[in-house]
Amino acid sequence: MTQPRTIIQKLWDAHVVAEPEGAPALLFIDLHLVHEVTSPQAFAGLRARGLKVRRPDLTLGTCDHSTPTTPRDLPIIDPIARAQVEQFEKNCTEFGIPHFGFQSERQGIVHVIGPENGVTQPGMTVVCGDSHTATHGAFGALAFGIGTSEVEMVLATQCLPQRKSKSFAVHVNGALPPGVTAKDIILALISRIGVGGGTGCVFEFTGSTIRALSMEERMTVCNMSIEGGARAGLVAPDDTTYEFLAGKPLAPKGADWDRAVARWRQLPTDDGAGYDREISIDAAALEPMITFGTNPGQGIGISQPVPDPAGVADAVERETLRKALQYMGLEAGKPLLGQPVNVVFIGSCTNSRMSDLRAAAEVLKGRKVNENVRVMVVPGSQPIKKQAEAEGLDQIFRAAGAEWREAGCSMCIAMNGDQLKPGEYSVSTSNRNFEGRQGKGGRTFLASPLTAAASAITGKVTDIRTVLG
Amino acid sequence: MPEKIIAFESKTVLLPVDNIDTDQIIPARFLKTISKDGLGDQLFFDWRYEADGSPKADFVLNTEAAQGCAVLVAGDNFGCGSSREHAPWALTQFGFKAVISTSFADIFKNNSLKNGLLPLTVPKEVHEKLLAAPSTVKVDLEARTLTLADGTAVEFPIDAFSRMCLLEGIDELGFVLKHDAQIAAYEAQREGTLDTRALA
Numbered sequence: 001m002t003q004p005r006t007i008i009q010k011l012w013d014a015h016v017v018a019e020p021e022g023a024p025a026l027l028f029i030d031l032h033l034v035h036e037v038t039s040p041q042a043f044a045g046l047r048a049r050g051l052k053v054r055r056p057d058l059t060l061g062t063c064d065h066s067t068p069t070t071p072r073d074l075p076i077i078d079p080i081a082r083a084q085v086e087q088f089e090k091n092c093t094e095f096g097i098p099h100f101g102f103q104s105e106r107q108g109i110v111h112v113i114g115p116e117n118g119v120t121q122p123g124m125t126v127v128c129g130d131s132h133t134a135t136h137g138a139f140g141a142l143a144f145g146i147g148t149s150e151v152e153m154v155l156a157t158q159c160l161p162q163r164k165s166k167s168f169a170v171h172v173n174g175a176l177p178p179g180v181t182a183k184d185i186i187l188a189l190i191s192r193i194g195v196g197g198g199t200g201c202v203f204e205f206t207g208s209t210i211r212a213l214s215m216e217e218r219m220t221v222c223n224m225s226i227e228g229g230a231r232a233g234l235v236a237p238d239d240t241t242y243e244f245l246a247g248k249p250l251a252p253k254g255a256d257w258d259r260a261v262a263r264w265r266q267l268p269t270d271d272g273a274g275y276d277r278e279i280s281i282d283a284a285a286l287e288p289m290i291t292f293g294t295n296p297g298q299g300i301g302i303s304q305p306v307p308d309p310a311g312v313a314d315a316v317e318r319e320t321l322r323k324a325l326q327y328m329g330l331e332a333g334k335p336l337l338g339q340p341v342n343v344v345f346i347g348s349c350t351n352s353r354m355s356d357l358r359a360a361a362e363v364l365k366g367r368k369v370n371e372n373v374r375v376m377v378v379p380g381s382q383p384i385k386k387q388a389e390a391e392g393l394d395q396i397f398r399a400a401g402a403e404w405r406e407a408g409c410s411m412c413i414a415m416n417g418d419q420l421k422p423g424e425y426s427v428s429t430s431n432r433n434f435e436g437r438q439g440k441g442g443r444t445f446l447a448s449p450l451t452a453a454a455s456a457i458t459g460k461v462t463d464i465r466t467v468l469g
Numbered sequence: 470m471p472e473k474i475i476a477f478e479s480k481t482v483l484l485p486v487d488n489i490d491t492d493q494i495i496p497a498r499f500l501k502t503i504s505k506d507g508l509g510d511q512l513f514f515d516w517r518y519e520a521d522g523s524p525k526a527d528f529v530l531n532t533e534a535a536q537g538c539a540v541l542v543a544g545d546n547f548g549c550g551s552s553r554e555h556a557p558w559a560l561t562q563f564g565f566k567a568v569i570s571t572s573f574a575d576i577f578k579n580n581s582l583k584n585g586l587l588p589l590t591v592p593k594e595v596h597e598k599l600l601a602a603p604s605t606v607k608v609d610l611e612a613r614t615l616t617l618a619d620g621t622a623v624e625f626p627i628d629a630f631s632r633m634c635l636l637e638g639i640d641e642l643g644f645v646l647k648h649d650a651q652i653a654a655y656e657a658q659r660e661g662t663l664d665t666r667a668l669a
Contacts, residue, residue: 018651023630026648028655031663038553040503049642054652060665066501080501087503098669106668117668124661131552131576147554147580149641157645159652163628165575195488196546196572229549231575252662263660295488295549316544316600320487413497422520434492434550436515 004270007236008167008202011142011267015125017159024161030124031136032154034061034097035110036088037415038129042152043091053095055158060119061092061099064109066415069378069405072103078417095155108381108407111135111349115219116381118248122237122264127154132349132431134225137234138218139241140267142202144231166276168201168230172209174284179465181359182217183351183429183448185209186224187289188281191299198230201277204269205235209283215244216353223350224431227296236268288464291433291446292336293324298433300336302451302463308332327435328443329423336445336461340372342424344402344456345438346449347378348412351429354384356449361393363453363467364400370459375402376418378410402456414439427455473638474585476609477566479539482529485600489543490550491577495559497551508555509562530563539566540606542599546570547588548577557584567608569615571596582631583641589615589625610636 005013017026032055039061046053053059066081068074076082085102092099100107106117111132114120126136126143129151136143150160172185190197203225210218218235225233235241242261245251252260287301298321300306306325309332312318325332330339346352346360357379369375377397379385385407388394394404411418412430414437420426422441429452433444445461454462499511517528524531541560547570548556557580560568567587578588587608591599595617599606604618610632616622634641 017655018648020644020648022633023644024628026645026651028652028659030661031665037500041505041554044504045642051646057664057666060668078501084501084503098665098667100668119663119665119668121661121663129552129554131550145552145576147552147576147583149554149580149583153642153645156642157648157652158656159645159648161630161641161645194546195549196574199546199572199575226550226576229546229574250663250665250667256662259660260662295490297488316485316487319485320544323486415497415501432490432492432550434490436496437492440496440498440515440520 004273006167006204006269006273006275007140007234007267008142008204011123011125012164014123024163026159027125027162029127029154029158029160030058031114031119031126032059033110033114033126033128034059034151035065035130036063036084037065038148039091039151040084040087041148042155043095045152046095046155051156053097053155056096056098058158059097059155060114061088061097062107062110062113063088063102065409065413067102067408068416069408069410069418072406076102081416105382108384109349109352109409111223112352112380112384115139115215116383118245118251121245121251122241123267127160131226132223134231134233135219135223135349137222137225137232138215140234140237140264142232142234145226165231166201168198168203169275169278170203170205171207171278171280172205172283173207173280174209174282176209176283177286179288179450179468180286181448181450182213182220184286184289185281185283186221187291187296187299187446188286190224190228190297191289193228193279195227195295195297196229198225198228201230203228203230203233205233210235211238214355215240216355219353220350224296227431237264288448288451290336290451290461292328292330293321294327294433294435296431296433296446298324299446302337303335305333305335306330337463339425339461340459341427341455341461342373343420343426344373344375344452345411345426345428345430346452347376347380347410348430349380350431351449352378352380352384354387356429357388357393360449360453361396363450364402364456365396367400367457369401369456372459373456375456376405376411377402378405379407381407411438413437427452427461472585474566474587474610474635476607476611477539478605478607479566480605481540481542481599481603482535482538483600483603484529484541484543487544488546488549491548491553491556492550494548494556495553500553500555505558508559512559512563534603537564539564540569540608541565542569544570545572547573549574552576554580557581557586561586569599582635585635591615591623591625595623
C-alpha cells in the first residue's frame with residue numbers, strides 16, 4: 001500500500017526532473033508567465049550568455065504593471081514606462097514568446113489572463129516573476145513567485161532548483177454570512193497568522209466554504225497566500241474547476257480533455273495524509289474585514305477598534321505597530337468605521353474579475369458615489385472589460401460617478417501614474433497596504449469589493465451590511 | 470561568474486522594525502528600469518529622503534556611522550511582499566553583504582543568495598544583543614559562523630548548495646544547464662497539451 005499524499009506532495013513528485021547530489025531537486029515548470037517589470041534583466045542575461053528560450057510553447061507574456069489604464073489610443077506618456085513596455089514586446093518577439101502587448105485585445109493582468117485563456121490548468125507547476133502567482137493555485141496547481149535570476153533560469157531551462165516547502169492546511173468551514181466574501185476569508189487568515197505566519201509553507205485551502213466558492217473566489221483566496229508568508233496556496237480541483245475550464249481557448253479538447261480530467265481527479269489529497277501545520281476558520285463567525293495598518297496582517301473585523309500598541313508585550317512588535325498607526329494617522333482604540341476616504345480602487349489581480357465587478361455594480365446601481373471620493377474601477381483584462389460593457393456594468397459605474405478604465409495593475413502598485421497623493425486614504429480591493437504602495441505617502445485600507453463600493457457611496461469606511469437591502 | 474564570498478568583518482547598521490517589505494527596500498516606481506544599475510541610490514528611498522530630495526538626517530543609513538557598513542540588522546520577517554530582485558540588487562549596490570534577522574521571507578531569501586547577499590537567521594536572544602547597539606561582527610561562510618563583538622560565535626543555517634555556490638563562485642544557471650539530458654528525458658515522458666503559441 002502506498003503512503004497517502006497531500007496534493008502538494010503529488011504535485012512535487014510529478015515534477016522532479018533530477019535530484020542532484022548535494023543540490024536541491026530540479027523541478028520542471030509547466031507554465032511560465034512573464035511581464036514587463038521583472039523580465040528585462042533576465043532577457044539581457046540570456047543575450048549575454050547566448051541562450052535561447054527552451055520552451056516558448058510553455059511561456060506566455062503580457063504587459064500589466066507599468067501599463068497605463070488610460071484609453072489605448074493615447075500614447076504611454078511616461079518615457080521610462082514606455083521604454084519598458086516596448087522592451088518587453090521586443091524581448092518576447094526576439095525570443096519567440098507568445099505575448100499580449102499594450103494594444104492587444106487580450107492584454108490584462110498576468111494572473112487574470114492565465115485562467116481566462118485556459119492556460120492555467122490543474123496539476124501544473126506555474127511560475128512568474130511576481131509574488132501573486134499563487135493565484136493560479138486555485139486550479140490545483142503549484143504556483144509561486146520567483147525573482148529575476150529565476151526567470152532567466154526558467155526561460156533557459158524550463159526548470160528550477162527547489163527545496164520542498166512544508167504543507168499548511170487551512171480548513172474553512174461553514175456558510176459565509178451576508179456581506180462576507182472570499183476576500184474576507186483570506187484577510188481573516190492573514191490577520192490571525194501574521195504576514196510571516198506561512199513562511200516556508202504552501203497553503204492548501206480546504207473545507208465546505210472553499211468547496212462552495214466559485215473559481216474566481218478561489219483565485220482571490222489563493223492570490224493573497226504570499227501576504228501570509230506562503231509562496232503558494234492552492235485548492236484541490238473539483239467539478240467547479242472543470243466546469244470553469246471547459247471550453248476556454250487553450251483547455252484540452254475532445255479525448256485530450258477526458259484524459260486530462262481523469263488525471264486531474266487523482267490530484268486531491270488522499271485520506272489520511274498529514275500536514276505539517278493546520279488551522280481552522282469558522283466562516284459563519286466572520287465579518288467583513290479591513291486592514292488598519294501598513295501590512296496585510298494588520299486587519300480587523302470592520303466593527304472592531306484599531307488595536308493599541310500599549311497592549312503589545314514585545315518591544316520591536318510594539319514599535320512596529322506604533323509606527324504603522326503613526327503612518328496611517330489613526331488613533332488606537334477607535335473604530336475605522338466612519339473614517340473619511342479620498343479614493344476607492346476596485347481592481348488588481350485579487351479582485352478585478354467579472355464577479356468582483358458585478359458585486360461592486362450591484363451596490364452602486366442607481367446610487368451616486370460621494371462627491372469627495374475618486375472611484376476607479378479597473379478591469380483585470382481587456383476581455384473582462386468587454387464582457388462588463390456587454391452587461392452594462394460600465395454604464396452603472398459611470399452613472400454613479402466612478403471612472404471606468406482600461407486593464408492593468410493600476411493603483412495596486414502605482415507604477416503607471418494611477419496613484420494616491422501624500423496623506424490620502426483609499427479603500428482598495430488590492431492586496432498590499434505597505435507604506436507608499438499606492439503612491440508615496442498614500443494610506444491604504446484593504447477590503448472586499450463590497451466594502452469598497454459601500455465606502456464609495458458614503459465617502460467613509462462603511463460596513464456593507466448597513467447598505468445591503 | 471559571481472564573486473566568491475568567504476569571510477568578512479563589518480560594523481552593523483540597526484533597523485529594528487519587523488516585517489520590512491520589499492516596497493520599502495525599493496519602492497515600485499523605481500522598477501520601471503530595464504537594467505540593474507543605479508539601484509543603490511534608491512535603497513529605502515522613501516525612508517531615506519524628504520519630499521524635496523534632501524536626506525532625512527534621522528534615518529540610520531544617512532548617519533556618518535552607517536557609512537561603509539556591510540551588515541544590516543533588521544526586525545523579524547525581513548523582505549516580505551513583492552518578489553522584486555531589485556531589493557537585493559539595491560542592498561548589495563549600497564554595500565551590504567549580509568542582513569541579520571530572526572527570519573526572512575522565502576522569495577527574498579532566494580533572491581539574496583543568488584546575488585551574494587547573505588540572509589543570516591539568528592535566535593531571538595542573539596538578535597536582541599545585536600539590536601542593543603551597533604557593533605562589529607565577523608561573518609565566516611566557510612565555518613557558517615557569526616561572531617559577535619563579545620567573542621560569542623553563533624552558527625547560522627544556510628543550505629549546503631547555496632553555501633557552495635557562494636564559496637566557490639558557482640553560477641546556478643550554469644549548474645542547471647548541465648542537466649540538459651535529464652530535462653530532455655523528463656520532457657519526453659510528460660503529459661500535457663498546452664501550446665501557448667496558439668494564442669499569438
